[in-house]
Amino acid sequence: MPELRGVGIGLGVAQGPVARMSEPLPAPSDAPSEKTADEETARVREAVSAVARELEERGAKAGGAARDVLEAQAMMAEDPTLESEVDTRIGQGKTGEWAVYDAFASFRDQLTAMGGYLGERAADLDDVAQRVIAHLRGVPAPGVPDPGHPFVLVAKDLAPADTALLDLDKVLALITTDGGPTSHTAILAREKSIVAIVGVAAAAALAEGEPVIVDAAKGVVTTAPTADELEQAQNRADARRDAASAPLTPGALGDGTPIPLLANLGKPGGAAEAVELGAEGVGLFRTEFLFLSSTNAPTVEQQREAYTELLDAFPGKKVVVRALDAGADKPLAFLNDAHEENPALGLRGLRALRASEDILREQLTALQQADAATQADLWVMAPMVATVEETRYFTDLCRDYGIKTAGVMVEVPSSALLADRVLAIADFASIGTNDLTQYTLAADRLLGSVASFQDPWHPAVLRLIREVGDAGRTNGKPVGICGEAAADPLLAVVLVGLGANSLSMAPTALADVRASLLDYTLDDARVIAEAALTADDAAGARSAALEAAATRKKETQP
Numbered sequence: 138m139p140e141l142r143g144v145g146i147g148l149g150v151a152q153g154p155v156a157r158m159s160e161p162l163p164a165p166s167d168a169p170s171e172k173t174a175d176e177e178t179a180r181v182r183e184a185v186s187a188v189a190r191e192l193e194e195r196g197a198k199a200g201g202a203a204r205d206v207l208e209a210q211a212m213m214a215e216d217p218t219l220e221s222e223v224d225t226r227i228g229q230g231k232t233g234e235w236a237v238y239d240a241f242a243s244f245r246d247q248l249t250a251m252g253g254y255l256g257e258r259a260a261d262l263d264d265v266a267q268r269v270i271a272h273l274r275g276v277p278a279p280g281v282p283d284p285g286h287p288f289v290l291v292a293k294d295l296a297p298a299d300t301a302l303l304d305l306d307k308v309l310a311l312i313t314t315d316g317g318p319t320s321h322t323a324i325l326a327r328e329k330s331i332v333a334i335v336g337v338a339a340a341a342a343l344a345e346g347e348p349v350i351v352d353a354a355k356g357v358v359t360t361a362p363t364a365d366e367l368e369q370a371q372n373r374a375d376a377r378r379d380a381a382s383a384p385l386t387p388g389a390l391g392d393g394t395p396i397p398l399l400a401n402l403g404k405p406g407g408a409a410e411a412v413e414l415g416a417e418g419v420g421l422f423r424t425e426f427l428f429l430s431s432t433n434a435p436t437v438e439q440q441r442e443a444y445t446e447l448l449d450a451f452p453g454k455k456v457v458v459r460a461l462d463a464g465a466d467k468p469l470a471f472l473n474d475a476h477e478e479n480p481a482l483g484l485r486g487l488r489a490l491r492a493s494e495d496i497l498r499e500q501l502t503a504l505q506q507a508d509a510a511t512q513a514d515l516w517v518m519a520p521m522v523a524t525v526e527e528t529r530y531f532t533d534l535c536r537d538y539g540i541k542t543a544g545v546m547v548e549v550p551s552s553a554l555l556a557d558r559v560l561a562i563a564d565f566a567s568i569g570t571n572d573l574t575q576y577t578l579a580a581d582r583l584l585g586s587v588a589s590f591q592d593p594w595h596p597a598v599l600r601l602i603r604e605v606g607d608a609g610r611t612n613g614k615p616v617g618i619c620g621e622a623a624a625d626p627l628l629a630v631v632l633v634g635l636g637a638n639s640l641s642m643a644p645t646a647l648a649d650v651r652a653s654l655l656d657y658t659l660d661d662a663r664v665i666a667e668a669a670l671t672a673d674d675a676a677g678a679r680s681a682a683l684e685a686a687a688t689r690k691k692e693t694q695p
């Protein structure tokens with residue numbers, strides 16, 4: 138098995154020997170307890186409280202997103218519903234260990250059945266259960282190994298408590314057999330720029346000490362690497378290090394064509410880091426992330442505060458805010474809590490907002506008020522627009538609320554195919570390549586089993602993007618990219634060749650993309666895009682683009 142595939146997080150590449158995470162504790166026996174129910178309950182209460190405090194302490198030490206995650210995990214540990222489930226089992230004469238094991242497992246199954254973001258929290262619950270059981274048994278909780286040298290950590294799925302305090306001098310890369318792109322391993326790896334590939338089912342067979350290359354940009358783990366492969370990986374890691382320390386110039390191609398490089402953000406708090414990494418504005422502010430845990434719609438006041446904080450961080454700069462995008466991978470109970478067989482094809486995005494128009498109107502009110510109070514250049518767009526009629530509906534409504542620049546996200550093939558009509562109405566389009574790929578290839582973006590289809594290099598996706606690029610040119614309207622595709626340094630060049638005039642991405646990807654754009658002219662970008670468009674599949678498009686890029690570089694840099 139020379140190459141194992143999964144979902145790469147970020148663009149890094151690393152190499153080193155495997156060290157495996159220790160196995161979970163053996164399941165407790167369900168034999169009756171020899172203690173009284175009161176004694177068992179007291180032991181469990183003490184263990185749960187100790188684990189919750191320990192998680193909070195780890196969070197305080199780690200700071201950032203890790204703190205929020207670990208505090209949420211501590212709350213999970215002390216959840217009253219779980220507590221009463223444990224008590225019921227103890228009341229039936231079971232041991233504390235078994236009661237915790239069984240109650241947490243049944244809660245876990247409920248989360249898994251919900252799927253999406255909540256489904257991926259199931260692993261967090263497992264970790265809490267393991268910690269409580271370890272405490273009850275007086276043994277250490279399973280954790281990160283320490284082989285005494287730097288290593289590539291292989292685990293089923295990492296718990297937030299483990300990732301939060303990873304020693305980054307020792308951990309060269311992460312590989313998990315479970316977990317998807319929204320698992321905590323993925324979120325924290327992104328935040329800390331750890332090279333990671335998740336959902337590599339075949340990694341279960343990797344042996345302790347075995348050398349591997351972890352190429353997150355391609356989502357590939359190479360086993361038994363050759364000397365040549367090791368050297369190439371090292372060169373790429375060095376080039377990334379150089380790009381990270383290069384000066385923060387505005388995004389541009391080698392011929393000077395400006396391609397503004399913008400940040401994707403989910404919280405105003407992320408703005409300072411984005412500016413530090415050279416973001417020239419915001420290309421996608423995901424407003425739903427502010428309200429994922431709310432059961433009620435946020436008030437105008439709450440929203441105005443958040444948007445004002447965001448806009449204040451970018452005086453004179455473009456900030457594109459997306460109206461609430463509820464559904465499927467981003468559930469918002471107050472917008473749509475109906476059970477749907479296929480939520481990705483359901484009442485989501487603009488459809489859900491339209492069904493609760495008051496919420497959309499309140500959001501536009503808050504955005505207009507924040508805009509009036511700040512100096513940023515506010516653009517507002519709708520998610521999941523599928524028709525010309527929806528485009529007209531949204532842009533008309535924005536104008537009623539005094540929003541000066543109103544556009545749509547192109548994430549559904551229908552709106553890419555009708556981009557000339559859509560862009561005759563909207564002020565701009567922003568292509569969401571994550572969903573556009575999901576819908577073009579009919580592959581659920583959250584499902585590991587179809588992850589190989591979820592590749593924005595697929596020529597079918599590229600051809601749809603070209604439609605939008607052409608429509609932008611003929612209508613004189615800007616076309617941006619705000620899906621993960623913009624963060625792939627070579628694909629970014631292809632996207633510009635297809636007609637994108639700005640690129641928005643996770644701030645940690647800005648340096649690589651900035652460096653890559655400088656290597657090519659607009660003419661080069663068009664030639665490279667043309668090569669990718671004529672391939673049969675994603676792998677073919679990637680290698681055709683690589684070849685065309687190498688040829689253009691040779692011609693211009695003898």
Ligand code: PEP
Nearest residue numbers: 548569570571572619620
């Ligand atoms: C996308 O679909 O590409 C996108 C940017 O939106 P999200 O990932 O939030 O669905």
Ligand code: MG
Nearest residue numbers: 548569571572
């Ligand atoms: Mg989307």
